[in-house]
Amino acid sequence: MKLLKGFFIVFTLIMYYVNSTVFIFGLPKGEVRYYANYNYYEQVNAQIVKIHYSEDSKEIYLILDFYSPNMYLKTYFKINEANSKIAIYNQFNEDLKPGDYIMVRTTPLYFGDGYPIVSISGEKSYLDFETGVKNLVSESKAKKESFIRTFSITMSILMFFLISSLILMKISKNHSYYKRRVY
Numbered sequence: 001m002k003l004l005k006g007f008f009i010v011f012t013l014i015m016y017y018v019n020s021t022v023f024i025f026g027l028p029k030g031e032v033r034y035y036a037n038y039n040y041y042e043q044v045n046a047q048i049v050k051i052h053y054s055e056d057s058k059e060i061y062l063i064l065d066f067y068s069p070n071m072y073l074k075t076y077f078k079i080n081e082a083n084s085k086i087a088i089y090n091q092f093n094e095d096l097k098p099g100d101y102i103m104v105r106t107t108p109l110y111f112g113d114g115y116p117i118v119s120i121s122g123e124k125s126y127l128d129f130e131t132g133v134k135n136l137v138s139e140s141k142a143k144k145e146s147f148i149r150t151f152s153i154t155m156s157i158l159m160f161f162l163i164s165s166l167i168l169m170k171i172s173k174n175h176s177y178y179k180r181r182v183y
Contacts (some may be wrong), residue, residue, distance in 0.1 A: 011161055031111045032140045040107045048098050060084045060092070061114060064104065066111065076114035077106060082135035083118065083127050092126040105129055111140070124170065 034040060046066035053060055060079040080086060087093075096102065105119035118132030119125075 010028050016045045023176035032137060032144060034109065034111075035107070035116070035133065036176075039131070040109070041105045042108065043103060043119070045112070046105055047102060048096060048100050048102060050098055051093075051096070051136045053093075058084060060087065061112075062117070066101075077104065077117050078110075078112070078115045079127070080136060080139050082139065086131065086135075087120055087126040089150050090124070090126045092120065095124075096122055105132070137165070 021089040041103075044064075046064035049063040049065050051060065051062055055065045058081040060078070062077045063075065064077055100122060102120055102122045105118050106115045106117050110116055116136050117125070118136055120127045
């Protein structure tokens with residue numbers, strides 16, 4: 001019984017720590033609101049240094065070389081899944097290669113893997129700004145909702161273990177083993 005009680009207490013403390021850390025650092029504050037504001041986006045002329053497709057080919061990562069006072073040179077940019085589908089449909093992967101110049105719209109702040117690209121154009125438009133922002137905001141909302149659902153479930157499990165630990169502590173104090181001990 002002592003071992004079980006100890007396990008519940010240690011497990012509860014670990015779960016509390018993990019959940020607190022995940023909640024503090026896992027949910028970017030204001031991501032949806034930031035991406036939905038058109039004023040934060042800026043357009044830059046850039047040269048493609050490298051194009052990389054995610055393992056499942058759902059997202060496109062670019063290293064672009066450009067100058068902007070708000071962002072770094074030669075840094076990662078990400079085209080999310082919905083926007084990648086549109087860009088590939090418009091033959092992005094066939095028309096563009098490293099060394100080509102493109103115009104992109106992105107934000108100086110990002111949440112996740114790289115600066116989000118919401119508009120791409122070269123010789124032609126591969127992704128328009130309105131659609132790109134709409135898809136990015138939708139993805140951010142979905143991530144937020146998923147995170148909150150997962151967090152709620154884990155907090156419920158945590159509360160179960162905490163209550164179980166308290167009940168076990170109460171039972172173990174009233175257990176006859178403690179009443180029979182004589183010092």
